[in-house]
Amino acid sequence: MLRDGNNPRTVPTVASCGSCLAWGLTYSQGVCMACYGFAAHFKTVGQCGACDRWELLKKDYCRLCWCQAYRERTTGPGHPLAPYVKAVRHHQLFFSAMNPGVSRRHAPPPAFPRRVGAKGRPLKDPPPVAFRPHVEAVQLRLFDLGPRHYDFGGVDLRSGPPPDNPWLAWALHLAHQMGEVHGFSPIVRGTLQRSLVMLLADYRPGELIRYSDYEPALRKRGASHAQATAILSEMGVLDDDRPPVFDAWLEDKLDGLAPSIVAETRRWANARKDGGPRSKPRAPDTVRGQLRRVRPSLLAWSERYEHLREVTRDDVLVVASSLTGAERRETLAGLRSLFRWAKKNGVIFADPTARIRIGRAEESIWQPLLNEEIARTIEVAISPQSRVVVALAAVHAARPGAIREMILDDVDIANHRVTIAEHSRPLDDLTYQVLSEWLDYRRQRWPHTANRHLLISRESALKLGPVSAPWVGRIVQGLPATIERLRIDRQLEEAMASGADPLHVALVFGISDSSAVRYAENARRLLERPHETHSASSSPPTEVPTRRPERPEHLGSR
Numbered sequence: 001m002l003r004d005g006n007n008p009r010t011v012p013t014v015a016s017c018g019s020c021l022a023w024g025l026t027y028s029q030g031v032c033m034a035c036y037g038f039a040a041h042f043k044t045v046g047q048c049g050a051c052d053r054w055e056l057l058k059k060d061y062c063r064l065c066w067c068q069a070y071r072e073r074t075t076g077p078g079h080p081l082a083p084y085v086k087a088v089r090h091h092q093l094f095f096s097a098m099n100p101g102v103s104r105r106h107a108p109p110p111a112f113p114r115r116v117g118a119k120g121r122p123l124k125d126p127p128p129v130a131f132r133p134h135v136e137a138v139q140l141r142l143f144d145l146g147p148r149h150y151d152f153g154g155v156d157l158r159s160g161p162p163p164d165n166p167w168l169a170w171a172l173h174l175a176h177q178m179g180e181v182h183g184f185s186p187i188v189r190g191t192l193q194r195s196l197v198m199l200l201a202d203y204r205p206g207e208l209i210r211y212s213d214y215e216p217a218l219r220k221r222g223a224s225h226a227q228a229t230a231i232l233s234e235m236g237v238l239d240d241d242r243p244p245v246f247d248a249w250l251e252d253k254l255d256g257l258a259p260s261i262v263a264e265t266r267r268w269a270n271a272r273k274d275g276g277p278r279s280k281p282r283a284p285d286t287v288r289g290q291l292r293r294v295r296p297s298l299l300a301w302s303e304r305y306e307h308l309r310e311v312t313r314d315d316v317l318v319v320a321s322s323l324t325g326a327e328r329r330e331t332l333a334g335l336r337s338l339f340r341w342a343k344k345n346g347v348i349f350a351d352p353t354a355r356i357r358i359g360r361a362e363e364s365i366w367q368p369l370l371n372e373e374i375a376r377t378i379e380v381a382i383s384p385q386s387r388v389v390v391a392l393a394a395v396h397a398a399r400p401g402a403i404r405e406m407i408l409d410d411v412d413i414a415n416h417r418v419t420i421a422e423h424s425r426p427l428d429d430l431t432y433q434v435l436s437e438w439l440d441y442r443r444q445r446w447p448h449t450a451n452r453h454l455l456i457s458r459e460s461a462l463k464l465g466p467v468s469a470p471w472v473g474r475i476v477q478g479l480p481a482t483i484e485r486l487r488i489d490r491q492l493e494e495a496m497a498s499g500a501d502p503l504h505v506a507l508v509f510g511i512s513d514s515s516a517v518r519y520a521e522n523a524r525r526l527l528e529r530p531h532e533t534h535s536a537s538s539s540p541p542t543e544v545p546t547r548r549p550e551r552p553e554h555l556g557s558r
Contacts, residue, residue, distance in 0.1 A: 017096060019055055020064045024096025032096040038063045050088040061085050068092060130173040132235070133166040138206035147210070150198050150217040162193075167235070168200040174231050182462050183448030188227075195228040208239035227462075246273060246284050253291055258302040265291075265298065268341045290334035293327075297335065308339070309348040316352050332358045366522050368496075369481055369489040377481035384438040385455060386475040391434045393486040396420055397494075397509050400473070400483050404466040406454040411435055423510030495523035 015026045019035040026032055031039070039056050047054055048062040055062035059082070061069075069085035071092060162168055175196055179189045199214055209232055211225075218225045232238035250269055254262045269291055275281030297319050301311055316335060323331055336353040343351045374394065381390045392398040392406075402421040410419040413436060416427040427435075442456065449461040460467050476482050481489075491509055498504040500523040506516035 019062070020067065020096075021091070022094050022096040026096075034097065035063060050085060051091070061088075064091055067094070126176050127162075127169065127172040130166065130169040132170055133205070135205040140206060148213045150214045162197055163201045165200060165203060167203045167205070167237075168197065171196045171200050171231055171235060174234060175227070178227065178231065181450050182464070183446070183450050184227075184462065185448075188224075188462065191223045192227050192231075195223050195225075196231060199228065199232070203237070207237065209237055210239045210241055212241050246287075249288065250291070253295055256302070257298055258306050260307045261298055261302055261305075264308055264342060264347050265338070267345075268338050271341060272337070289330070290337060293331040294334040294338055297331065308342055311339075311348075311352050313352045313354075313356070316356060320356065329358050332356065365525055366488055366492050368492060368526075369485060373481045374486070374489075377476055377486065380476060384434075384441040385457075387434045388438045388455065389472060389475055389483060390486065391431045392420065393483045394490055395428060395431050396425060397487045397490040399487060400469065403483075404453070404455065404469065404472060407452045408454055409452070411439070411454060413439070421510065425508075425510075491519050492523060492526075495519040496527060500524040500527060 013026050014024065015030075016023050017026055017032040017035055018030040019038075020032065022032055022034075024032055027036065038058070042056050042058045044057050045054065046057050046060070048057060048065055049060040050065040051062065053062055053064075055064075058066060065085050065088045066081065068088045068091050069081045072088070073079065073081060073084045162172060172193060175189070175192050178184070179192070184192070195218055198217070199209055203209075211229065214228075215225050218228065229238065229240075233240070250266060254265060257265065269287055271279070272282045272287045272290070273284055301315065305311060316332075319335070320328060320332055332353065336356075336358070339348065339351045339353045342348045377390060381387045389400075389403055392403050393400075396418065398420045406420065412418070412427075413432070416432060418425055418427045418431065418435070438454075446456060446461045449456060451461055451464055453460070453466045455467050455472075457467050457471055472483065491505060491511070494508055495501070495505050500520040502513070502516040502520035505511065505519050506513060511519075
């Protein structure tokens with residue numbers, strides 16, 4: 001019955017466990033959760049060597065006898081239980097999930113001294129202060145011996161001091177400082193120290209530690225390589241041979257093109273990213289966007305041509321005629337950039353994109369969001385982090401980037417003020433409640449973090465930077481009312497309520513004059529033509545309300 005594969009949490013009942021006799025919650029199998037887990041690992045049924053009961057056995061003894069041996073052990077944790085389980089002649093019954101032998105999460109019995117730190121071990125004194133060792137001469141390596149294999153064997157910081165190496169002493173001191181600044185837990189501190197001992201126990205001056213050599217060993221042990229890499233980089237002993245992310249992405253996007261087109265497109269993309277004598281470097285995201293737009297055209301041309309100089313003006317016009325809107329403008333802009341660079345560097349004789357008009361983008365008319373769309377977005381805002389993001393976007397029209405960059409000093413709870421993108425605003429009751437709940441949760445969840453940003457996550461709590469953009473985007477992913485749409489809707493609502501006054505919108509949200517004029521013009525068009533606005537009902541409204549009657553005030557009550 002213990003080996004039944006059903007979920008043990010289906011019918012909890014307060015009773016005595018049928019295996020260990022502990023009093024507490026039992027489930028449909030009649031056993032406590034600890035005995036259910038015991039049965040998942042040990043499936044041999046027999047007569048216990050100590051109590052003579054027929055139970056599931058671990059090394060010839062039942063779980064109840066192992067729990068009693070744990071209590072009778074006088075040598076403390078870390079010593080074998082086998083001598084004590086053989087001598088068990090009686091049992092002290094206990095409550096379920098409260099016996100120290102049931103789970104390692106509970107404290108050891110009172111007979112043992114109380115432990116602190118990682119895995120119940122006492123915390124060690126911080127390493128001595130150390131600085132960069134003075135080196136007068138360095139013996140350079142004649143040739144590379146190939147990849148080096150690292151392992152964690154040979155040195156145990158729990159039972160002895162670290163190896164006598166000045167470079168290791170310096171690294172341990174830097175690791176201690178990093179742990180104090182970032183608020184590392186004892187487990188993270190211990191893992192980082194073991195990683196540095198593995199890497200620097202026999203380090204000699206002049207060597208460089210390759211990232212590709214030690215990263216597999218750290219990943220195999222489940223240790224984070226980010227902190228160890230930061231320490232090695234600060235010491236100047238890191239050989240970071242990781243390929244750039246952009247280069248790997250570029251090679252993937254160039255797959256399938258003709259060889260000559262691949263070579264020239266690679267040169268163009270790198271020139272755009274790195275810049276040149278008369279051109280400024282572009283952001284990698286800008287280059288990625290342009291290459292994504294031109295790649296379908298390059299793939300089609302690669303089936304007929306072997307070089308960019310074979311592309312004609314008619315080929316470009318065929319591509320332009322098959323596209324519309326923003327896709328057409330962005331594709332032509334990317335092709336124009338590619339062929340202008342090719343003409344400038346002598347790759348082609350004539351630019352096939354010359355005198356082809358791209359056209360100006362027509363400004364779209366933003367429509368107010370429906371209350372149902374906002375309500376659907378609020379339904380997913382159940383965590384403290386998501387409520388903060390939705391409140392700042394829906395009430396204060398904050399951009400996702402501005403929300404990520406906010407620090408704790410930007411929130412003045414006492415004076416009911418909040419600063420977003422260097423623009424101070426009064427704090428309304430809804431945002432005040434949401435921010436107060438988040439700050440309490442943040443203080444309890446990460447009490448020792450040194451990250452000063454308002455929003456932090458499990459990863460960024462160990463660092464000093466903001467949370468990532470995908471982390472913010474995942475909060476409302478797939479819903480109609482995204483963070484950007486909530487921000488636009490809030491500013492559009494304010495523009496409509498003020499009678500399309502751009503000065504009022506600029507003062508309220510601290511946006512630029514051109515943005516305020518665009519919102520005012522959008523609001524003016526909606527006020528003049530109310531039939532173009534959305535409506536909560538199927539029939540169009542007779543007039544456009546100057547302010548949405550229902551705001552998401554129940555956001556803070558979730």
